[in-house]
Amino acid sequence: MxxxxxxxxxxxxxxxxxxxxxxxxxxxxxxxxxxxxxxxxxxxxxxxxxxxxxxxxxxxxxxxxxxxxxxxxxxxxxxxxxxTGSVLHSPMLYADMTGRENLMFFASLYRLQNIDELIARTAAQVGIESTLDDRVRTLSHGFQKRVALARALMHDPxxxxxxxxxxxxxxxxxxxxxxxxxxxxxxxxxxxxxxxxxxxxxxxxxxxxxxxxxxxxxxxxxxxxxxxxxxxxxxxxxxxxxxxxxxx
Amino acid sequence: MRDSLAVIWSIGRKDLLLELRNKDVVVAVAGFALLVLVIFTFSLNLTPDIAKLVGPGVLWAAVAFAGVTGLNRAFALEVEGNTLEALMLAPISRDLIFLGKALGNFLFITVALVVVLPVFAVLFNLVVFRWEMLAISLLTAIGFSSVGTLFAAMSVRVRAREVMLPLLFLPVVTPLIMAAVESTSHVVNGRSWSDMSQWLQLAAAFDVVFIVVSAFVFQHILED
Incomplete structure (x- = not known):
């Protein structure tokens, strides 16, 4: 049945x-x-x-x-x-890596393909294209949260x-x-x-x-x-x- | 299998990238070990016989204590930014996180040894650049990084983590330090592989046992 x-x-x-x-x-x-x-x-x-x-x-x-x-x-x-994709209280990002490096690293843990394309698409979705190559340490809390959101969305959970x-x-x-x-x-x-x-x-x-x-x-x-x-x-x-x- | 190796390498490479930018761990390990070697060089009246007698012990004691400093820092970085939790969110088994972190620590200790060994050879006037020494160094670095990664993860959330890690780490790695000291002693006295084989076997067995045990225990440490 x-x-x-x-x-x-x-x-x-x-x-x-x-x-x-x-x-x-x-x-x-x-x-x-x-x-x-x-x-x-x-x-x-x-x-x-x-x-x-x-x-x-x-x-x-x-x-x-x-x-x-x-x-x-x-x-x-x-x-x-x-x-599952998660954005919790803290952004949970490596402060001495750029947003792009963070996303590339986590994409590799999620075993994602076409990573460059994926990052470009997700960055546009959350509006972080202009700060993607800045170190996370230099970003405002709001932008750090956006990078964290991009990480959570990248694998399309x-x-x-x-x-x-x-x-x-x-x-x-x-x-x-x-x-x-x-x-x-x-x-x-x-x-x-x-x-x-x-x-x-x-x-x-x-x-x-x-x-x-x-x-x-x-x-x-x-x-x-x-x-x-x-x-x-x-x-x-x-x-x-x-x-x-x-x-x- | 290939996927798992790629994940382990990703975590190790990320640690290496961060270390290249911060130089926190290698500078701490190499700097501390070099200081200990220099202090002993000046405090001992180093004749060739005394150098051969005490040199191996001084070298590995210095590396072990310095290693504690570096291991503490390597894991603290993951906790300060809550990035350990980000690793835990990934769809990978927890033992891959352990192996990746242990790989990073192995690379740091190896780089520190590359700095420390030539200085040790000059200060103690001993011949250490032999294949046997490479084998001893690699086996010891593997053991230090596997045990150190496990205990660094255990102690990182404890308030007195700087005290806790050496208290946990040093007693457990004592057999490995003994094997390294005895093997190095054979190297500086110009003896062959066969003379030190039992110590190398002990170090290899230690590494295998602690990689397996640590990877298993690590998963339970991460949960709560």
Whole structure:
């Protein structure tokens, strides 16, 4: 029998992550369909960045399972990482290499072909053509973030993970980032991003997920309409536990 | 296999490129080792017999301590810019990251040895330019870089990493240092391959064991 069910882009089940005595994720379940832009919301310490780091395979869950497009992270890490592009808090670039040298180096790790052409195309996409041959150390934080975005896009990943991507960016860079996200959505790819600029997040997202108390407190597939409820759930601190729904 | 070798070479070449620009590691290793050699030259009354007796020990102790300085720096660079995490994002197995970093460290130690050995030969007035010495140097550099890369990765997130690395590294490489000192002693006394074969075999066995063990353990160190 052929299954007609759509394979989720992300399927996380009973994910637990503790840092010492502090429980950050407490049995989180999350299934996200492909081809959507999902914004992860939550107050500081809600576990958004931890969840993204687990998805990017920079940290391991203490228990539970996570798969990306059906590939279990624990079973085939390299394959799962090949499906994913990530821009996390820090640009993670070699400061004494130029943007082009950084991209060439990472392209070789991703075993990409036609690297020069690929770099030219991605650089144009994120608007770094003019600074590509400058050492990263000399670039502004905004341009460093753009180079990091180019690195994440170079291998055309099916899932793009962005952790507060707009932090430190000027309005022009944020607008370009929105364009990239929109192009990704149109190409049927999946984007999962965290943000503290909630209004902006709700504006560009197809789906909003609010983390509270280490689990999914609220999930909405129409964030524009559910704005008030999402904002109420977002304002909960981690100590207040999961969202229990609107007060009667 | 070819893909894996290309990835290892990419990481090693990147480290070499950064080193050519910064000269952090080679200058630290070669500079420290040269200073130790010079200090011992002036503090010992070096007759030919004393030079042959203590020279090999001084040489490899200097290289081992200097190596710690360089290994610390080589890994700290990856952590300061969070670039180790960028390597971890790539769709490659973690042991390739280890082998690439170990290749970079091997190149640094080898370059430092190229600087240190001629100075050692002049200061101690000993003949060291023989094929046997090349074999000893390469085997020792491989062992230092594999063990050093592993322990540098382990200690890099620790607050007192400058203290932690030598505490972990030096006891483990003691058999390798012994093999290097004994083999070098045979070289400066003009003996043949057969006289030093057991020490070279010990060094080769050490290298094989620690490359395999370190590559395996390294993957677990990277995760959390």
């Amino acid at each position: 052929v299954s007609t069910a759509i394979q989720p882009a992300i399927d996380a089940r009973k994910v637990v992550k503790n840092f010492g005595e502090t429980a950050v994720l407490r049995g989180l379940d999350l299934s996200l369909p492909p081809g959507e832009v999902t914004v992860l919301l939550g107050s500081n310490g809600a576990g958004k960045s931890t969840l993204l780091r687990i998805l990017a395979m920079l940290t391991q869950a203490d228990s539970g399972s996570v798969s990306i497009y059906g590939v279990d992270l624990a079973e085939d890490g390299p394959a799962a990482r090949g499906l 099916r899932l793009l993970l962005l952790d507060e991507p707009e932090s430190g960016l000027d309005s022009q860079s944020v607008s370009r980032l929105d364009d990239v996200i929109d192009e990704y959505r149109k190409a049927g790819r999946t984007v999962v991003m965290t943000t503290h600029i909630v209004e902006h997040g709700l504006e560009i997202a197809d789906r909003a997920v609010v983390l509270s108390g280490g689990v999914v407190g609220l999930e909405s597939s129409s964030p524009g309409q559910d704005r008030a409820v999402i904002l109420a759930a977002y304002s909960l601190s981690p100590e207040q536990g999961p969202w229990q729904g609107p007060a009667a």
